[in-house]
Amino acid sequence: MLNTIWPFFIIISFIFAIFTGNMSNLNNSIFTSCTDAVELTIQLFGTMCLWNGLMKIVQETTLMKKLTKFIEPIMKFLFPKMKKEDKEYKEITINIIANLLGIGNAATPLGLKAMKTMQEKNTKKDTLTDNMAMFIVLNTASLQIIPSTVIAVRTSLNSSAPTKIIFAVWIVTIVADLTGIIATKILMKRY
Amino acid sequence: MKIINYISVIAIPIIIVLVIIFGIADKKKIYDIFVDGVKEGMEIVIKLFPTLLGIFLAVGALRSSGILDIITVLLSGITSKIGFPSEVLPLAMLRPISGSASLAIATDIMKTYGVDSKIGLIASTIMGSTETTFYTIAVYTSAIGVKKIRFVLVAALLADLVGMITSAIIWNII
Numbered sequence: 199m200l201n202t203i204w205p206f207f208i209i210i211s212f213i214f215a216i217f218t219g220n221m222s223n224l225n226n227s228i229f230t231s232c233t234d235a236v237e238l239t240i241q242l243f244g245t246m247c248l249w250n251g252l253m254k255i256v257q258e259t260t261l262m263k264k265l266t267k268f269i270e271p272i273m274k275f276l277f278p279k280m281k282k283e284d285k286e287y288k289e290i291t292i293n294i295i296a297n298l299l300g301i302g303n304a305a306t307p308l309g310l311k312a313m314k315t316m317q318e319k320n321t322k323k324d325t326l327t328d329n330m331a332m333f334i335v336l337n338t339a340s341l342q343i344i345p346s347t348v349i350a351v352r353t354s355l356n357s358s359a360p361t362k363i364i365f366a367v368w369i370v371t372i373v374a375d376l377t378g379i380i381a382t383k384i385l386m387k388r389y
Numbered sequence: 390m391k392i393i394n395y396i397s398v399i400a401i402p403i404i405i406v407l408v409i410i411f412g413i414a415d416k417k418k419i420y421d422i423f424v425d426g427v428k429e430g431m432e433i434v435i436k437l438f439p440t441l442l443g444i445f446l447a448v449g450a451l452r453s454s455g456i457l458d459i460i461t462v463l464l465s466g467i468t469s470k471i472g473f474p475s476e477v478l479p480l481a482m483l484r485p486i487s488g489s490a491s492l493a494i495a496t497d498i499m500k501t502y503g504v505d506s507k508i509g510l511i512a513s514t515i516m517g518s519t520e521t522t523f524y525t526i527a528v529y530t531s532a533i534g535v536k537k538i539r540f541v542l543v544a545a546l547l548a549d550l551v552g553m554i555t556s557a558i559i560w561n562i563i
Contacts, residue, residue: 200487204447211450218455227453228446235442238496239434247430254426255408259415310532317533325537326530331544334529338522338545339552344401345517351496352513355504362505363513364397366559370518374552381547385540 241354242347249346253301265295276336276379277329286315290333297341309337328386335382339375343368390563437489444493448479452497473557474508476501480515481553485522485546492516507560514556519549 215224256262266288273280273291280287289312296305316330317323326334345367352360412419451457457479465475473481480498484491495516502508522545530538 200443200490204443207447208450211447211454211456214456215450215454220453220455223453223455224450227449231445231449232442234449234496234500235438235445235493238441238445238493239438242437243431243434246434247427250430250433251423251426252405252408254429255412255417255419255422258422259412259417259419261408261411261415306528309529313529313533317535324535326535326539326541330535331539331541334526334538334541335544335548337529338520338525338541339548340518340520342517344404345513347492348495348513348517349401351492351499351516352504355496355499357504357509359394359397359505361397361401362394363510363517364400365393366510366514366556366563367517369559370514370552370555373555374518374548377551378544378548381544382540385544389540 238351238354242350245346245350245353249300249344253299253304256299257301257304262292262295265298266291269294276332280329286312286329289315293333294336294341297337298343300342300344300346305337309333331386332379332382335378336375339378340371341375342371437492440487440489441493444490445497448494448497452501471554471557472561473554474511476508477512477515477557480512484515484519484553485549487524488521491521510560511556514559515553518556519552522546522549 211224215221269291270282273287273294277287277290280290289308293305293309293312296302296308312333313330316327316333320327320330345363348363348367349360352363409419412422448457461475461478464478468475468478476498480491480494483494495512498512499509504513522542526538526541526545530536
């Protein structure tokens with residue numbers, strides 16, 4: 199996708215700049231873009247690394263198991279036909295918790311494992327099952343409790359209150375996730 | 390309002406303290422584990438840099454050439470009716486497609502219109518509460534070779550749309 203959009207954006211900007219006489223602006227922006235990218239990367243570095251370090255502690259301690267119990271009722275609502283003993287139940291649970299904590303790079307491999315386990319039981323191999331559909335919709339929605347990356351960006355831009363968005367993020371996350379879940383529950387009966 | 394602000398301020402310190410207390414209770418070498426995690430974090434940020442540079446270049450070109458202003462003005466007629474600032478539209482459109490690209494755009498929006506302005510806050514909220522829908526569906530379905538994805542894209546995009554509109558509503562009310 200970006201292979202088409204990216205060159206298109208740059209070429210069309212160049213043509214537009216010729217006609218509007220904004221060429222010196224365009225020329226300057228080429229170099230400021232480079233410094234901007236470097237600056238953002240440096241400023242993200244600290245917060246992203248800090249968060250990753252903390253979440254590593256969560257992964258390696260019994261906190262993970264305690265959180266598994268905590269989301270049991272949610273699992274029952276999302277996957278009513280799934281049994282606790284099922285292999286995919288455990289894999290999905292850990293994937294959801296990793297998403298909640300914002301450890302995306304730990305969530306994806308686990309999520310793919312869960313997909314493979316579910317595929318073994320799938321009778322129509324080329325079509326998603328109800329459980330798979332619900333699981334993917336959950337992963338396309340954000341479950342993250344602390345939006346650490348955005349907070350890092352806001353801090354780097356000298357925001358007077360970088361964490362001010364947390365409460366709004368929680369409300370939006372709940373509203374969006376419920377929309378996805380309810381839509382899935384309704385649509386899976388018809389399509 | 391005061392309570393909301395206080396929750397926003399205390400959320401992260403509480404999580405850090407809780408994680409550390411649990412680590413101590415487990416009798417793990419938490420400092421070593423922490424440092425290991427930080428090392429992994431460094432790789433993530435370094436891998437992010439190429440996309441950031443690429444997108445900053447493209448968005449910078451669009452903005453400096455004046456195209457973005459024209460598109461924003463044209464679209465504002467439609468979006469202003471629901472209280473959605475047209476300045477945030479580029480983010481809304483790119484968010485489901487690419488994570489690092491939308492991060493670059495969100496940063497650009499916050500920088501241009503002010504990180505603590507209404508537009509900046511809406512962009513931050515969208516960035517923090519949505520995911521890269523297309524990418525996720527592609528990865529999860531191709532991993533097991535499934536072609537018929539049924540209604541998944543519809544449900545996921547509906548959730549994104551509702552999330553983005555809610556972000557705008559919240560900051561219009563507050």
